[in-house]
Amino acid sequence: MRSAVVAASLAAVALGITGPAQAAPARTSAATAAAAVTSTAGGSITRSEIIERAQYWVDQGVPYSQSAYYRDPQGRTYRTDCSGMVSMSWHLTTSATTWTLPDYSTQLGSLDDLQPGDALNNVNTHVVLFVGWTDSSHSTATIMEEARPGTNARKTTYSRSYLxxxxxxxxxxxxxxESPVTVPDKGMTNVTAVGDLSGDGVGDVIAVEAATGDLYRYNGPDYVGRSARVKIGYGWDSMSDIVGVGDITGDGVADILAVDAENGNLYRYSGPDYGGRSARVQIGTGWDSMTNLTGVGDITGDGSPDLIAVEKSTGDLYRYSGPDYAGRTARVKIGSGWNIYTSLTGIGDITGDGVADILAVDTETGNLYRYSGPNYNGGTRVQIGTGWDSMTNLTGVGDITGDRVPDLLAVKASTQDLYRYSGPSFPGGSAVQIGSGW
Known part of the structure; x- marks a missing residue:
């Protein structure tokens, strides 16, 4: 999701605005095709069946529409917009609206009370079905939704700050x-590029297994999965916003930063194995007020890698100077309105101006934007793709294809497949699936 930056001088290339991947035909999984019929319309329903019913529309690729209707697994039809999908999942007798869904439900006291099959509703705009949290700190929610015209029913993630x-x-x-819920494998989270740790000349990534909290290293360029990965830590499910920042200790090995969700402290971990709590160094407090921590290399010219982050309460974008990333007194505000963006990642210099750029996904539109450093202000953004809100864990990994242009990794939320995209415009046609179970 966030990465250490590999700077490169690039030739100018025209940008093609495309989606993240080629559309796949509708499919039906064995689980959803054989979903147990244990409820009747308007009757009691288990959480497992709610999830199965929502997954049925995701597997069918049901297009969003405020006027069309589509069947549930038993043949009853529901309106194919956001509230219609939740109505179908709950097996209501009618297609409710965001305004009327509260008539069938009870508001909970906190987001932390959510269980699979509950809903997240803004009665004025949008409603989604909650599937689960990706981490123990409850910073990112997996949801299923009908989002807007031009999209299909899908599974994706929303950050807590966005909600x-x-x-x-x-x-x-x-x-x-209330009953036991079988939720699909949560896959990997906090996918982070850390440079070449294995000494083979190709950038590696680390990632946390959401189900166990174990930290794994994957070797590039293909980052093959569970059979070849190397476990290098455990207990990482209590950490959020893991970010690669390059070598800030001077030992020639890339370091990482991470926020402990239990206390909000910022810690530095030294590579290549990023030893756990006994070896970490606390370098900040109050960092649970920030999100989308992103390493951007040295953009201040002092020879030390810098960091940018979004303040959750305001949406303001701040720059922090390394190696200690001192807090509120030393940070510099460089933007506002960044709370509409997800999946910020450093991508290196893809514009050829010698300064690291970043990519960000606008949650409201699903568009992918490029921002030029060093200030990443809104006026510099360039749209380079659409439909990227279907992807998670965007991670700049440097050049892994040998064309001297930085590449990008991303996970398709609905399938947990890992894709590689070629820079500098990362078009959907360049997508190559290189893994599954992510």
Whole structure:
């Protein structure tokens, strides 16, 4: 999701605005095709069945529409917009709206009370079905939704800061039956580029297994999965916003920063194995107020890698200077309105001006934008793609294809497949699937 930056001088290349991957035909998984029929319309329903029903529309690739209707697994039809999908998932007798769904449900006291099959609803704009948290700190939610015209039913993620800043409230269906829920493999989270740790000349990545909290190293350029990965730590599910910042200790090995969700402290971990709590060094406090920490290399010219981060409460973008990234007194505000963006990642210099650039996904539109350093102000953004809100864990990994242009990794949320995209414009046609179970 966030990466250490590999700077490169690039020739100018025209940008093609495309989606993240080629469209796949609708498919039906064995689980959803054989979903147990244990509820009747308007009756009690288990959480597992709610998730199965929502997954049915995701597997069918049901297009968004405020006027069209599509069947549930038993043949009853529901309107194919956001509230229609939640109505279908809850097996209501009608297609409710964002305004009327509260008539069938009860608002919860906190986002932390959410369970699979509950809903996140802003009655004025949008509603989604909650699937689960990707981490123990509850910083990112996996959801299923019908998003907007031009998209299909999908599974994706929303950050907690986005949910809060956009007025989403947690609701529980009044007729849900509390029962064990089988949620699909959560895959990997905090995918982070860390440079070449294995000495083979190709950039590596680290990632946390969401189900266990174990930290793994994957060797490039293909980052093959569970059989070849190397476990290098455990207990990392308590950490959020893991970010590669390059070598800040002077030992020639890339270091990482991470925020401990339990106390909000910022810690530095030294590579190549990033030893755990006994070896980490605390370098800041109050960092749980920030999100989308992103390494951008040295943009201040002092020879030390810098860091940018978004303040959750305001959406303001700040720059922090390394190696200690001193807090509120030393930070520099360089932007505002950044709470609409997800999946910020440093990508290196793809514009040829010698300064590291970043990529960001606009959650409201799903568009992918490039921002030029060193200040990454809004006027410099260039749209280079659409439909990127279907992808998670965007990670700049430097040049892994040998064309001297930085490449990008991203995980398709609905399938957990890992894709590689070629720079500098990262078009959908360049997508190569290189892994699964991410």
């Amino acid at each position: 809060n800043s956009n007025g989403f409230k947690p609701y529980r269906y009044d007729k849900v039956v």
